Amino acid sequence: MHMNSxxxxxxxxxxxxxxDPRTQIQNPVMFxxxxxxxxxTLIYLAGWxxxxxxxxxxxxxxxxxxxxxCLFANFAEAIAEGRGKAQADSLRxxxxxxxxxxxxxxxxxxxxxxxxxxxxxxGDLVLVEAGMLIPADGDVIEGAASIxxxxxxxxxxxxxxxxxxxxxxxxxxxxxxxxxIVVQISQEAGEGFLDKMIAMVEGASRKKTPNExxxxxxxxxxxxxxxxxxxxxxxxxxxxxxxxxxxNPTSITTLIALLVCLAxxxxxxxxxxxxxxxxxxxxxxxxxxxxxxxxxxxxxxxVLLLDKTGTITLGNxxxxxxxxxxxxxxxxLALAATLSSLADDTPEGRSVLQLAKERYQIEREKDAAMExxxxxxxxxxxxxxxxxxxxxxxxxxxxxxxVQKNKIAWPKETDKLVEKIARSGGTPxxxxxxxxxxxxxxxxxxxxxGVQEKFEDMxxxxxxxxxxxxxxxLTAAAIAAxxxxxxxxxxxxxxxxxxxxxDYQKKGHLVAMTGDGTNDAxxxxxxxxxxxxxxxxxxxxxxxxxVDLDSSPTKLIQIVKIGKQLLMTRGAxxxxxxxxxxxxxxxxxxxxxxxxxPGLEVLNIMHLHSSESAILSAVLFNALIIVALIPLALKxxxxxxxxxxxxxxxxxxxxxxxxxxxxxxxxxLIDMIITLFIG
Ligand SMILES: Nc1ncnc2c1ncn2[C@@H]1O[C@H](COP(=O)(O)OP(=O)(O)OP(=O)(O)O)[C@@H](O)[C@H]1O
Ligand SMILES: [K+]
Ligand SMILES: [Mg+2]
Numbered sequence: 001m002h003m004n005s006x007x008x009x010x011x012x013x014x015x016x017x018x019x020d021p022r023t024q025i026q027n028p029v030m031f032x033x034x035x036x037x038x039x040x041t042l043i044y045l046a047g048w049x050x051x052x053x054x055x056x057x058x059x060x061x062x063x064x065x066x067x068x069x070c071l072f073a074n075f076a077e078a079i080a081e082g083r084g085k086a087q088a089d090s091l092r093x094x095x096x097x098x099x100x101x102x103x104x105x106x107x108x109x110x111x112x113x114x115x116x117x118x119x120x121x122x123g124d125l126v127l128v129e130a131g132m133l134i135p136a137d138g139d140v141i142e143g144a145a146s147i148x149x150x151x152x153x154x155x156x157x158x159x160x161x162x163x164x165x166x167x168x169x170x171x172x173x174x175x176x177x178x179x180x181i182v183v184q185i186s187q188e189a190g191e192g193f194l195d196k197m198i199a200m201v202e203g204a205s206r207k208k209t210p211n212e213x214x215x216x217x218x219x220x221x222x223x224x225x226x227x228x229x230x231x232x233x234x235x236x237x238x239x240x241x242x243x244x245x246x247x248n249p250t251s252i253t254t255l256i257a258l259l260v261c262l263a264x265x266x267x268x269x270x271x272x273x274x275x276x277x278x279x280x281x282x283x284x285x286x287x288x289x290x291x292x293x294x295x296x297x298x299x300x301x302x303v304l305l306l307d308k309t310g311t312i313t314l315g316n317x318x319x320x321x322x323x324x325x326x327x328x329x330x331x332x333l334a335l336a337a338t339l340s341s342l343a344d345d346t347p348e349g350r351s352v353l354q355l356a357k358e359r360y361q362i363e364r365e366k367d368a369a370m371e372x373x374x375x376x377x378x379x380x381x382x383x384x385x386x387x388x389x390x391x392x393x394x395x396x397x398x399x400x401x402x403v404q405k406n407k408i409a410w411p412k413e414t415d416k417l418v419e420k421i422a423r424s425g426g427t428p429x430x431x432x433x434x435x436x437x438x439x440x441x442x443x444x445x446x447x448x449x450g451v452q453e454k455f456e457d458m459x460x461x462x463x464x465x466x467x468x469x470x471x472x473x474l475t476a477a478a479i480a481a482x483x484x485x486x487x488x489x490x491x492x493x494x495x496x497x498x499x500x501x502x503d504y505q506k507k508g509h510l511v512a513m514t515g516d517g518t519n520d521a522x523x524x525x526x527x528x529x530x531x532x533x534x535x536x537x538x539x540x541x542x543x544x545x546x547v548d549l550d551s552s553p554t555k556l557i558q559i560v561k562i563g564k565q566l567l568m569t570r571g572a573x574x575x576x577x578x579x580x581x582x583x584x585x586x587x588x589x590x591x592x593x594x595x596x597x598p599g600l601e602v603l604n605i606m607h608l609h610s611s612e613s614a615i616l617s618a619v620l621f622n623a624l625i626i627v628a629l630i631p632l633a634l635k636x637x638x639x640x641x642x643x644x645x646x647x648x649x650x651x652x653x654x655x656x657x658x659x660x661x662x663x664x665x666x667x668x669l670i671d672m673i674i675t676l677f678i679g
Contacts, residue, residue, distance in 0.1 A: 007082040014078035015071045028220045029268030030073050036256045037066035043253055058612050059253050062619060066260060069623040073269030076630045080273035083280050084201035091152075091198050098172070100135035101127040106142050106182055117172065118189045129180040136172040137192040139163075139538050142182040142345075148175040149534075152194065153286065153549040159535065164345035166310040166517040169538045186538045193541070200290065201283055209292045211567075212275060215574065219264045222578070226262040230255050233593075240596040249595050254615055258592070261584045261618045266577035267570075269626045270633040274573065277634045278566035285558045286549040287531070294545040297528040299563030301512045302462060303504050304556055305497070305523070308469035308476065310516040311533060311553045312483050313445040316347050317427055319355040324439035325411045331360050333439040337431050338362050340383045340391040343372035348429070348443055349382065352393075377470055377494055377519035392432045393441065396422075396472060397491065399430040408435050422474030425482060452484040454554030459486065460641060461560060463512075468492045468500060470519065497523035512556055514548075516540050529563075531556060565636040568647065572637050572655040573629065579659025580625065587667045588614045606668055609675040617670035621663060 018024070024034045040063040046052045047059065098117040103109050103125050112127060117135035120126065125141070128134050134147070144162030151173050158177050161170050170183055171193045187193075200206075208216070234255055241248040275292055282289050289295050309315050324333040334356040341349040342364060356362040367386070375382035381394030381402070392399060396418040403410050414430060417440040421428040427443040455465050467480050467488040476490035489500060497513075501523050504511045513520070513527035516536030524530040524543040532544035533551035541547055548555045590604035591614035608614040640647070 007086060008079070010085065011075055011078035011082050014081070015074035018074035018078065019070065024070070027073070027268060027272065028216060029223055029263055029265060030070060032223055032263060033066060033069050033073075033260050033265055033268075036260050037063060037070055040066055040253050040256055058616070061616060062253055062257050065616070065619045065623055066257075069260065069265065069269075069619075069626065072623055072626040073265075076270050076273040076626060076633060077276065079630065080276035080280065080634055081202070084276070084283070087283060088198045088202045091194060091201070096173075098133045098135040101129075101132075103127050103182070109182065120185050120189060122185055122188055124185045126183050126185065127180060128176050128183055130176055130178050132176055134170050134172055134174050134176065134183060136185050136189065137187040137194075137538065138170055138183040138185040139168040140170060140181045141168075141184045143180060144350075145179040145181045146177045148177050151175075152197070153534065160316070161535075162347060162350075164349070165347040166315055166537055166540075167347070167535045169534075169536060169541060193547075196290070197288055200288060201280070206276065206279070206292060209275070209296055211296055211570075212271060212292070215267075215271065215570070219268055223263045226259055229262070230259045233258075237593060237596055244596065246596075249611070250592060254592065254611075257615050257619050258588065261588065261615075261622050262581050264574075264577045264581055265622060266580060266625055266629065267574045268577075270573055270629060271570070273630065273633045274566065274569050274636075277636065278562055278569075281562050281565075281636065282546075282559065285555065285562070287555060287559060288547045288549065290545045290547075294529050295559075295563050295566060297510055297563065298512065298556075298559045299565075299567040300510045301529055301556070301560055301563070302464065303509045303511045304458065304463050304465050305501060305511065305513045305527070306465065306467050306485070306553050307497070307515040307517065307520050308467050308471060308479055309445060310536065311514050312451060312467060312479065312485075313447050315445065315516065315535065316351075317443040317445040318351040319348070319441050320426075320444045321442040322355070322359070322439060323417045323421070323442060325413045325417070325437060328436075328438045330439075331362075333431060333441075334360050335362055335364075336391050336433045336438055337393060337441055338364055339370075339386075340393045340431065342366050342370070342384065344375060344382045346375055346382075348427075349375070351443070352441060377517075380470060390434060393429045395470070395491075396428055396430050396440075399432055399437075403432065403437065408432070408437070411437055414440065418472075419474060422472055423478055425475060425478035427471055427475055447479065447483055448553060451554055452482075454557060455484045455486075457557055458554070461557070463556070463560065466500075468497050468523075494519045494522050498526055501526045512559075514553055514556060515544075516551070529556075529559065531559065561639050562636075565639045568639065568651060569633065569636045571648070572651045573633065575652055576629075576655040576659035579656045580663050583660045583663040584618055584622075584667070587663055588618050591615075606664065606671075608668070608671045613671050613674045613678070614667075616674060617667045618663075620670050621666045625662070625666070 024031050044059040044063050100115050100117050100120060101112040102115050103112055109127055120136050126135055140161050140163045142163050146158040147161050148158050150156050152171055161167055173194050237250045238248050278295050279289055282295060306312055322330050322333045324330050337352050338356040341352040371385040373383045380398040381392050383392035400410060414437055418428040421442045429441040431438045458465055465485040467485045469476050469490055470492055471490060473490035476488045480488040501511050510528045512529035513523050514531040515524055516533035518537045518539040521539040521543040524540055530544035531546045531548050532540040534547055534549045535551040587606055590600045591608045591611045594600045
């Protein structure tokens with residue numbers, strides 16, 4: 001992690017602020033150290049005031065070391081939060097009060113009321129013209145515009161946002177570069193994407209994940225055991241001392257110090273930093289996670305469902321050809337297609353109008369007598385009714401079902417045209433005019449760049465990729481082959497997508513889903529890891545637990561790596577922490593108790609200078625190891641593409657053995673240095 005002096009200064013300052021007991025109590029293990037620091041300080045003060053004979057350099061040093069232990073733990077968390085805070089500062093600059101043009105309805109666009117962005121409410125309509133900032137989050141409901149989203153994504157290339165399709169979401173604080181759009185506000189002031197993003201990167205809304213809570217309970221249990229151990233030790237030494245008629249050589253201060261050394265303070269101090277750092281690494285990948293739980297789940301994901309249009313492909317399907325059946329003029333098909341698309345405000349519908357205009361100069365106006373049937377992902381059709389005259393266009397199988405139900409003839413040739421388009425990866429839309437199938441519209445979409453090799457990488461990581469689409473099986477097969485996914489499901493309805501995820505989850509898989517459309521929202525809400533494309537609709541973004549600002553279908557690779565790395569780092573440092581505490585037993589117990597139990601001398605392999613220097617060295621080592629491991633907690637342990645069990649075995653070996661050996665060396669070294677100074 002890149003750090004500068006301002007970030008370090010801020011972290012040092014925050015380390016002291018975090019000494020607030022309300023903050024401390026949230027981390028039980030460190031709270032014990034905190035209480036210990038207070039207790040030893042009071043013991044020292046009691047000696048100083050003459051109430052006891054504890055006014056010693058030893059007590060004072062232990063007290064200070066315990067305070068430093070708390071500060072070091074605070075520092076680990078503060079420095080992990082630092083990057084997010086810096087990012088939040090720059091995001092706040094993008095969030096200012098913006099003047100907005102509020103309108104009553106699309107029809108009365110001319111009458112605008114100028115209001116401040118903070119006065120906008122959910123459902124309000126605003127007109128945003130070229131050069132203006134978008135005042136709040138919403139969906140484009142009329143028009144299309146190119147938008148500079150660099151304030152949020154850091155990406156300078158403008159993006160297109162348009163009404164009707166799956167690319168309608170706009171974020172407050174971004175700038176319209178060309179054209180004008182009508183936006184329907186979807187969020188109350190202060191609850192927008194930018195606000196959420198700021199809260200997220202700042203860690204303000206970070207909640208402990210279930211895994212973190214479970215680990216903390218385990219650490220707390222371990223700590224309670226050590227409290228009992230230390231109390232028992234005191235009992236024994238008191239008893240033995242009385243037997244031998246000597247004063248108990250073990251003071252309360254020493255017992256407290258011993259307790260802190262034995263408690264799992266290393267992982268206790270670094271736990272929250274590890275989580276925040278994972279979140280922050282994700283931010284660097286331009287992914288915004290709404291929960292820490294999602295990042296952890298990402299580490300174990302083994303199935304990825306992707307929707308096709310807008311996720312694997314660019315999502316702006318364009319009409320490129322009108323293919324009439326025999327006996328129908330191409331112009332006739334183009335005209336019917338135009339009429340059926342007059343009110344079809346999807347990118348597909350608009351592109352039909354565009355193509356008819358280019359090829360045949362066909363331009364028609366909406367008529368009050370026309371009744372339009374809007375496109376839906378359920379019916380897969382759209383159209384127009386005009387008295388007894390009607391036109392439908394839609395997915396081949398949907399139109400075919402409609403035709404059969406109404407006993408209309410289905411020209412054989414239609415199937416051939418449909419198949420030809422579908423095999424090329426295009427989307428065929430069949431056009432039906434009254435009792436007559438006129439032909440097929442060829443919609444073309446382009447696969448996003450560089451996805452093939454990335455899907456190959458996912459396979460190596462053990463993740464199965466499945467494309468699910470509302471499109472027909474042939475188109476789906478063509479695109480699936482070109483993109484290189486493992487499997488696909490075609491003609492999926494929103495319910496179908498949802499059912500597929502539930503099915504995999506029931507079989508014990510952890511499922512990730514990437515999508516952009518309103519028709520993906522139910523599935524996204526069900527998936528364990530749900531990545532919404534930033535280009536997608538508000539509905540998809542709301543339903544997901546992550547947003548990919550780059551809208552890349554293969555971003556899951558990085559997300560999974562970061563998730564695995566987070567889990568591995570936590571595991572490794574927990575192993576290290578517990579091994580390192582156990583080792584401290586052998587380092588200090590013999591030195592402490594040999595005066596009363598001479599038999600313990602055989603265990604005294606470290607030959608520390610005195611029992612006091614043994615305790616001081618152990619407490620100092622205990623504090624320093626936290627600082628020493630901060631970089632590892634922030635960077636994460638190195639991730640390699642190995643099978644999970646091999647990786648686990650390797651980590652246990654490295655961090656378990658490391659945890660056992662390090663304290664012996666560390667404490668011995670410190671003891672030698674202390675001895676040099678105090679003789
Ligand atoms: N404007 C439209 N009018 C009529 N039919 C359409 C229109 N847009 C799409 N279709 C048809 O409906 C089908 C389903 O569309 P839907 O939006 O549910 O899924 P999709 O966009 O094809 O795929 P994905 O689920 O991968 O985004 C399309 O494949 C197409 O055949
Ligand atoms: K410890
Ligand atoms: Mg889609």
